[in-house]
Amino acid sequence: MKYILLFFSLLTSPSLFSNSFEFPSTIENAEGVTLELFDDPVPGNEETIHYIEGDKNLWERIQNGFAIKDIDNRRVKNYIKWYQSRPEYVERMVERSSRYLFHVVEEVEKRNMPMEIALLPMIESAYNPVAKSRQKAVGVWQFIPSTGKLFGLEQDWWRDKRRNIIDSTNAALDYLEQLHNLFGSWELALAAYNAGEGRVKRAILRNKKRKKPTDYYSLRLPKETKNYVPKLLAVKKIIQDPERFQLYIKDIPDKPYFQVVNVPDEMDTHIAAELADIPYEEFQLLNAEHNRPLMKAHFGAQDILLPVDSVDTFLKNLEDHKDPLTNWITYTPIKGEKVNHVAKKFNIDIKELIKINQLRSNQTLKNKIILIPASPDVLKKYPINTDNLYSYSTIITHKIKPGDTLGGIARKYKISIKDLMEFNELKSTKIIVGKYIDIPQ
Structure with missing residues (x-):
């Protein structure tokens, strides 16, 4: 996803995949990261952990919707081996996905798309909503800025809709549908999602000129893209039979995890979490689009996502809440004003001001919005941590x-x-x- 620009990809293609391909000792994953592989069985996983079967299990629904043809080549086997050697990584990935997977499955099903698509964020971002790649791709679906804007994903000082699970899922599925309509194959659509439409088109034309097959497995594509579908199919195989691969896949109920809730146009993220009586980290994971501790709508009210079983608590506490819903004020600096001037004006530590607003030391604040704590107690009660939650996509x-x-x-x-x-x-x-x-x- 990192290199996609709808209808504008102008990248080149390396080596041809064939049946005689000799798999190297290292491979590059879907994020362009080198992964070393093992010749021997993975040690330390001798004990089989059984998959928990539920009465209404989302994994069963997902498996019933699989439609992409299976392959059993060396690339798939090596990715399975990679996941096998990282049971904790798999468990964390599945745990994160449990918040979003029902929604994604619903949307994939509505469009009659293969259910493998619901697993795509596992290879893009490990279902991490704040994942950011070195190519500046963001969110569970890993949209680069330009493609995100092309599909209506707003990105500004206040928010980044690439991290909004509802909006980014709609955008990703729209894009994948367009690619499938163009290429007529889900494997080719996935390749184009990863490498760009232009690159796949050129690979097809090259093979046509040489009177060679034009399916995904016959095309000359970048290593990352040749590994992309096999990695997805490896995840699919693990989901189908985790016991076989000595991995634990937690049961996910086949019901909504979150609900959309309408809130006032200005509200603190910390206060929203407190009113819902949920940990702040949980609120962040469901509302990762917000760049600031203050949520501010452009026009009128705004929506947040809350766990279904927390909505009634939130609404009751919001109705009873008599204090301000925000502990912050916004300030627009005058022409030529610098960070130290603003810090002095509002009697705030300059380091805190820089941290809150992600500024450079003593820069001139031209055309900037500055967030200021409404009182000195705000930072004591709600310490600002600008580090993303598990923000690694590679x-x-x-x-x-x-x-x-x-x-x-x-x-x-x-x-x-x-x-x-x-x-x-x-x-x-x-x-x-x-x-x-x-x-x-």
């Missing part, structure tokens, strides 16, 4: 070699030891030669 896999240390690996990939340990769920800095460690990017 992962590099590093094989530990003799002489490697965790600190050395952290320095090489420009990540803190703490974050590296947390991401890999390590209890100590000791590492074992020959094992693999994942580095979020």
Whole structure:
């Protein structure tokens, strides 16, 4: 998705995929990240964790809608092996997807599209709504800015609709439908979603001139795009039979997780979470489009998403709430005003002002909106954390070699030891030669 521009992709294509293709020891995933592969069975997964069957299980509904032809080639097998070696990663991905998957399934079903499409965010972003790639693709569907705008996904100082699960899903399905109508094949539509329509068109024309087949598996496409459909089919196979691959896929109820709720035109994200009586992180995951702690509608009221079982609590608490719904004021600096002037004017620490508004130190604030705490207590009660929640859409896999240390690996990939340990769920800095460690990017 990172390179798509509807009807304007002008990129080139590398090597041809054929039956004689020899799979390398490393592959590149759908986000363009090098993944090392294993020749031996994955160690440490000897105990089979059984899939929990529910009376109304969303996974059953998803499997009943699968329609893309299965393949069983080496690319698919190697991606299965990659996921097998990361059971915690799979569990986190499925856990995140549980908030959004019912909605996506409903929309895919309405359009009579293959249900594999509902799994596409798993290979695009691991169903992370705040995922951002190095190509500036954002959200579970990984729209780049230009394609997002082309499909009506608003992006401004206040919000980024590429992170809105409802709007971005509609946009992604619209785009995929257009590509399917153009190419007549879901495999080719997926390839174009990943690499761009122009690149796939040129690959088809090249094969036609040479009187070669023009299906997805016969085209000369970039490595990332050749791996794209196999990676999706690997996820599909895991969903169909997680027990076979010694992975745990949690049961997801076949019912809505969230509900759309209308709220006033200005409201704090923290206050909304408190009124709903849900953790702030949960509110952020459902309302990831908001860039600021203050939600501000352009015209009239606005909508938020809340867990279905929290809506009544929210509405009752909102009705009873007599205090202001916002702890922030907006300020438009006068011409030539700098960060330190504004900090002094409102008696706020300059570091906090920079952090809240993501400014550069003492820059001139031309045509800027500045968010100011309404009182000194605001930042004490609601500390601002500008770090995204699990905001990694790409992962590099590093094989530990003799002489490697965790600190050395952290320095090489420009990540803190703490974050590296947390991401890999390590209890100590000791590492074992020959094992693999994942580095979020």
